[in-house]
Each structure stands twice: as C-alpha cells, then as structure tokens.
Amino acid sequence: MLTGQKRKFAIALMSGSTQAAAAIKAGYSEKSARSKGSQLAKDPDVIAYMHKTRGVEESANPEVTKQKVEPEKMPVVNTLTGDFDDPLDFLKSIMNDRSEETDVRKDAAKAMLPYVHAKKGEGGKKDAKLGAAKAAHSKFSGMAPPKLVVNNKG
Incomplete structure (x- = not known):
C-alpha cells in the first residue's frame, strides 16, 4: 500500500x-x-x-x-471528463475510476457514504416508539375509542 x-x-x-x-x-x-x-x-x-x-x-x-x-x-492525468453539478456524482466517478489509487477511491467512498446510507438508529426516541407501535399493531388489536362530537344546537 x-x-x-x-x-x-x-x-x-x-x-x-x-x-x-x-x-x-x-x-x-x-x-x-x-x-x-x-x-x-x-x-x-x-x-x-x-x-x-x-x-x-x-x-x-x-x-x-x-x-x-x-x-x-510531470504529466497530469485527468480521466474525469464533464462538469459535475452534484458533488455526489463527482465522488461516485472517483470511486468507480479504476485508474485512481485505492486510497483515493476509499476516501471518496467514505465521503459520500453518509449521504447515501443513513446510520443505523439515526432517529430519535419518538421514531423508535412509533416503529415499535407499528410492529406491535395487528388486526386483533383493540378498536379505537369513539370520537366525541359536541352538538350545541339546543
């Protein structure tokens, strides 16, 4: 290396x-x-x-x-052609360029990783509660309580 x-x-x-x-x-x-x-x-x-x-x-x-x-x-080797409006496209092209060094390709992959894949558990307590409630919910769960309607037409 x-x-x-x-x-x-x-x-x-x-x-x-x-x-x-x-x-x-x-x-x-x-x-x-x-x-x-x-x-x-x-x-x-x-x-x-x-x-x-x-x-x-x-x-x-x-x-x-x-x-x-x-x-x-020293000759400058630039294998990237075209303009990149999106930084992720630029990093992806470096990551997939086989003529680049392995360390450079790894660094590009590391830099774009947080934007492509979210961290596991990257949510708050409310998201975790909501996910647990959805997992526990089934067709046999209790019915929702009735809605109260106020009628003041007297």
Missing part, C-alpha cells in the same frame, strides 16, 4: 534527489535514510507509482525506466 511518506519519497526521487536525500525529504530519520532509501527504491508500490506518474510502461530498456522527470513537467 502506498503511504504518504512513500509517495513523498517517490516524488523526491523522480525530481532528481538521491535515495538518501529523497528518504530525508519524505520524513525518514537521517540516521536510517540510506538504508530506508535503498529499501523504498525497491518497493513495488513506489515503483508502480513512479511508472504511473511518469506514464511509462514497463520496459526492457533500463534507460527508459530510469529517466528523470522534473515535478513541473
């Missing part, structure tokens, strides 16, 4: 920093930066993120995969 620190490391590495400097920029300790940088450079999630960000496919040519890309020149 690609964490925030791994993402920062990958961005710093793509901008031309050494592995140790990229690890320090990502927030790792200076004492363990060399070993952590080496470890993260081999991490499959970091490698996949770097390939996705660059737009470079896996290649047998190591020169293509090791090219340095400046952060300003």
Whole structure:
C-alpha cells in the first residue's frame, strides 16, 4: 500500500534527489535514510507509482525506466471528463475510476457514504416508539375509542 511518506519519497526521487536525500525529504530519520532509501527504491508500490506518474510502461530498456522527470513537467492525468453539478456524482466517478489509487477511491467512498446510507438508529426516541407501535399493531388489536362530537344546537 502506498503511504504518504512513500509517495513523498517517490516524488523526491523522480525530481532528481538521491535515495538518501529523497528518504530525508519524505520524513525518514537521517540516521536510517540510506538504508530506508535503498529499501523504498525497491518497493513495488513506489515503483508502480513512479511508472504511473511518469506514464511509462514497463520496459526492457533500463534507460527508459530510469529517466528523470522534473515535478513541473510531470504529466497530469485527468480521466474525469464533464462538469459535475452534484458533488455526489463527482465522488461516485472517483470511486468507480479504476485508474485512481485505492486510497483515493476509499476516501471518496467514505465521503459520500453518509449521504447515501443513513446510520443505523439515526432517529430519535419518538421514531423508535412509533416503529415499535407499528410492529406491535395487528388486526386483533383493540378498536379505537369513539370520537366525541359536541352538538350545541339546543
């Protein structure tokens, strides 16, 4: 899973920093930066993120995969087309976009969840009483009391 620190490391590495400097920029300790940088450079999630960000496919040519890309020149991938008047439609499109990272898709799903599904028990005491009364009501229950009508025509 690609964490925030791994993402920062990958961005710093793509901008031309050494592995140790990229690890320090990502927030790792200076004492363990060399070993952590080496470890993260081999991490499959970091490698996949770097390939996705660059737009470079896996290649047998190591020169293509090791090219340095400046952060300003990184391609911007925008798969969302069209205008969204409803924020839920926007979040739903992000959630269903398979090219997005899993964490981004999860965050979109979490953000739209309260608007699509109500919490269980999200009612007051009156709603609970009314629901219990409706459940207990049957065709064998007692009749309603008669209505009193006042006739003052005397």
